[in-house]
Amino acid sequence: MITISLCIIVKNEENVIGNCLDSVKGVVDEINIVDTGSTDKTLDIVKKYTNRIYNFKWIDDFSAARNYSFDKATKDYILWLDADDVLLDEDIEKLKNLKATLNTDIDCVTFLYNYAQDSEGNPALIFRRERLVKRESKFPWVGFIHEYIGGDKKHIINADIVVTHKRIHGDSDRNLNIYKKKLKEGVKFSNRDIYYYGKELYYHGIYDEAIETFNSLLSEPIWIEEKIDIICKLSDCYGVKGNKEKAINILLSAFEIAPPRAEVIYRLGQNYEMLGRYYEAIYWYESIKNAKMPEDKAGFIYEELWSWKPFIQLCVCYNRIGDIDSAYIYHEKAKNLQPKNEYVIQNSKFFESIGYTKK
Incomplete structure (x- = not known):
């Protein structure tokens, strides 16, 4: 049986960290908490679960903090979570089974991430993330925001374990401000950085700059799932700007790179509906039932668009x-x-x- 180190970076997480640690304390063998400057009761709560608590000066770089947390791990594999994540009982049982049966040749295990839930508690946005990695391989975190685990992972498996995000924090300018600070400092952005910077602009309603940023990536060799997401968000931006023709045409371009997705088809229905072209809107909304959700759920899957929203x-x-x-x-x-x-x-x-x- 493998052993697992849990690594979490925190700052002012008193409202959620207890729930997170309660959910996994019975399955992990070690808990490592890296604090980046809490001023609330976070550390008082954490001390009830572990004495492996470390301080890290925040430098506007999530990878730096996560790499520091990984450096503190001592067990066979490292599991990382955010403070507002939990594993539900059925997923804890799945993790226990994985722990007992995992072949140690495996470098990395991906889990599903239930990032957002609808009013009924059902998943609204779900995607995969690399969650469990072999410690001795020293896979590095990459990226100052929207970081990911880099390195050459030869043996990866996809588990059906779900990490559930129980978000309490509201919207924040933190990420956008970090991006703008890095740009001012002359930091060279990767395509991934540009993509997520565009998303921050989009979420903050800075549509003209978001359009310019997203368009700069469409001809770049980026992940198909990211390109589809860019197309969807470009359509939203054009829609807000009142250019329904561009909104529709950019969505149709998604069919050239991947099979039809509900995320694209639903927006086509929306655009025709807003134009008062209801027969065309009906055609697209009804077409969603014929679309096939990607089995690996590697991209951003908005499950509500595959189920109840088209019905409304x-x-x-x-x-x-x-x-x-x-x-x-x-x-x-x-x-x-x-x-x-x-x-x-x-x-x-x-x-x-x-x-x-x-x-």
């Missing part, structure tokens, strides 16, 4: 063209999946208000 929009579009029966059918489909969703509740009230009864 189909309800709206069918109502717009006067097909109330079809609108109700899709309302019921959405309601079965998301009974507490505010739009589902509004639609229920609408059908009640017109006295519609199920046929």
Whole structure:
């Protein structure tokens, strides 16, 4: 059986770190906490779980802090988490089984990351991350923000273990400010840095600069999943700017590089719906049922776009063209999946208000 060192970097995580450590304390063999400047009760809480606590001066570089935490590990493999991550009971059992059966030739194990949940607690955004790595291989963290584990990993397996992100912190300017500081310092950005800088601009509503940044990457040799995400976000930016033609055309270009994805198809439906072209919107929304979700979930999978969200929009579009029966059918489909969703509740009230009864 392998042994596992848990490594976490923290700063002011008093509201979440206890939940994280409670969830994994029974399966890891060592807990290493690297604090980057907490001023709350984080360290008081951490001391209940481990005495392996280290201080690291924050230098606007996540990889530097994570590499320092990995240097403190002493066990066979290193598991890394963020302070607001947890493993649910079923995933702890899966991790225990992995721990008991893992072939030590394996360099790295990826886990699924349930990054965001919908109102029913179902995954809304899920993707894979490298979570468990062999310590003696000394795989380095790379990148000052949105860091990743580099190095030559010859033997990788994908586990069905899920790390669940229980985010409490709100939106922050931290990452955007770090990117701008690095640019001012003349730091040369990799394509990955440019991609994530573009996303920060996008999330902060700086659409013109986001468009320029994303477009600079479209001809670059980047990961297909990142290119698809760029196309989706470019479409959103063009949409906000009122250029629906560009929004639609950039989405159609995604079909040239990968099979149709719900993330792309849904946006096509949205754009045609906003143009009042409801038959075309219906075509695209209904096409999602024929799309195939990538089995490895290597990219950013917005599961709500593969399930209930198209049903809500189909309800709206069918109502717009006067097909109330079809609108109700899709309302019921959405309601079965998301009974507490505010739009589902509004639609229920609408059908009640017109006295519609199920046929």
